[in-house]
Amino acid sequence: MVTVGGRNSVESIRVWLDDVRDPEIPVVSITDLGILRDVRHASDGVLEVILTPTYSGCPATETIREDVERALREHGIENGRVVMQLSPAWTTAWINERGRERLRAFGIAPPEDAARCPRCGSVSARELAHFGSTPCKALYRCNQCDEPFDYFKRF
Amino acid sequence: MRARLEYVLRFGDSALVLAQRLCALVAHAPVMEEDVALANVSLDLFGQARLWLAYAGELEGAARDEDTLAFHRDAGAFRNVLLVERPNGDFAETTARGYFYDLWASLAFAELVRSKDERIAAVAEKSRKENAYHLRRSEDWVVRLGDGTEESHARMQRAVNELWRYTGELFLADDVDTAMASGGIGFAPAALREPWLERVKTTFGAAALELPVDPWMQRGGKQGVHTEALGYLLAEMQILPRTIAGAVW
Numbered sequence: 001m002v003t004v005g006g007r008n009s010v011e012s013i014r015v016w017l018d019d020v021r022d023p024e025i026p027v028v029s030i031t032d033l034g035i036l037r038d039v040r041h042a043s044d045g046v047l048e049v050i051l052t053p054t055y056s057g058c059p060a061t062e063t064i065r066e067d068v069e070r071a072l073r074e075h076g077i078e079n080g081r082v083v084m085q086l087s088p089a090w091t092t093a094w095i096n097e098r099g100r101e102r103l104r105a106f107g108i109a110p111p112e113d114a115a116r117c118p119r120c121g122s123v124s125a126r127e128l129a130h131f132g133s134t135p136c137k138a139l140y141r142c143n144q145c146d147e148p149f150d151y152f153k154r155f
Numbered sequence: 156m157r158a159r160l161e162y163v164l165r166f167g168d169s170a171l172v173l174a175q176r177l178c179a180l181v182a183h184a185p186v187m188e189e190d191v192a193l194a195n196v197s198l199d200l201f202g203q204a205r206l207w208l209a210y211a212g213e214l215e216g217a218a219r220d221e222d223t224l225a226f227h228r229d230a231g232a233f234r235n236v237l238l239v240e241r242p243n244g245d246f247a248e249t250t251a252r253g254y255f256y257d258l259w260a261s262l263a264f265a266e267l268v269r270s271k272d273e274r275i276a277a278v279a280e281k282s283r284k285e286n287a288y289h290l291r292r293s294e295d296w297v298v299r300l301g302d303g304t305e306e307s308h309a310r311m312q313r314a315v316n317e318l319w320r321y322t323g324e325l326f327l328a329d330d331v332d333t334a335m336a337s338g339g340i341g342f343a344p345a346a347l348r349e350p351w352l353e354r355v356k357t358t359f360g361a362a363a364l365e366l367p368v369d370p371w372m373q374r375g376g377k378q379g380v381h382t383e384a385l386g387y388l389l390a391e392m393q394i395l396p397r398t399i400a401g402a403v404w
């Protein structure tokens with residue numbers, strides 16, 4: 001455990017919280033998705049982890065909260081506090097470059113101006129279904145290679 | 156505080172009841188794609204209901220959390236608008252109900268994001284983004300069915316005629332609305348009527364649907380006076396936690 005002045009440094013906590021994955025898309029971490037908003041020592045000295053939900057009904061949110069709480073305990077922080085922050089509302093603009101690259105490699109088109117086929121790179125694709133297998137995804141089909149793919153829709 | 160609690164319950168219960176209605180359709184939708192869409196919309200609404208009801212529980216200060224409020228209140232304690240408790244009917248009725256609600260909610264949330272109550276503003280901000288997608292879908296279906304086959308058109312027209320009388324309540328103010336609006340926490344319901352009606356007219360124009368003429372409007376949901384449809388819905392939704400004391404997920 002890395003400690004600074006007897007406390008876990010916020011930077012080191014951020015590093016190991018990066019191991020917490022989205023249970024539905026396990027190739028991306030909560031840092032990649034921009035779900036992890038902040039790590040800080042609150043005025044009462046308690047370590048606070050600020051998370052924001054993607055979609056309000058997303059079942060992954062509870063799992064992520066539990067995973068973060070477990071990670072805190074495993075690193076010796078018994079009294080950590082996970083705070084769910086709704087505002088400002090999560091947006092796909094918060095997904096970082098590494099996350100976008102990971103999504104692409106996993107076969108999910110990351111949110112961009114246009115859905116780009118993760119297989120052949122074509123931007124010519126049509127939406128088959130706006131609501132896909134999870135709230136964050138839509139189903140597309142590539143006009144170039146004719147393969148269907150998931151698009152992480154802009155939100 | 157009482158008025159604010161009542162106010163928050165209206166949004167929370169409306170989302171909850173509509174979510175419950177929609178989740179009953181899972182595995183019953185006409186096509187697979189719609190099944191997934193209905194489940195997703197339902198899930199969003201359950202999520203929104205949870206955020207509203209969690210806040211309601213805090214305002215009430217009686218140690219009731221969102222689950223307790225959802226599963227351990229009788230129909231008379233629910234504050235949802237009557238529109239959302241209407242049965243699913245055929246797909247046209249489900250669509251019309253969703254469209255009327257989604258459009259109203261999109262206007263309501265656009266107001267509530269400016270609420271002086273930060274918590275209300277935050278939940279509205281979150282809900283608003285999701286609702287925009289719901290509206291896009293329900294509006295699309297109104298047009299597709301209205302401007303579709305002879306049968307889909309007839310059913311869509313019948314559905315909007317049937318549900319029209321439940322839309323009046325959305326724009327009616329009572330003491331709670333007035334108190335919230337004057338305090339900068341809520342909005343005047345009547346102010347949403349024109350923009351709502353204008354967009355309905357545009358959509359109906361594209362859908363070749365006639366605007367219903369029904370002078371009689373139902374009311375009472377926001378005050379806890381419901382149709383019997385809500386009782387059946389709650390019986391199904393609440394049976395497990397009410398039968399097995401202390402049951403949790």
Ligand SMILES: [Zn+2]
Binds near residue numbers: 118146
């Ligand atoms: Zn392709």
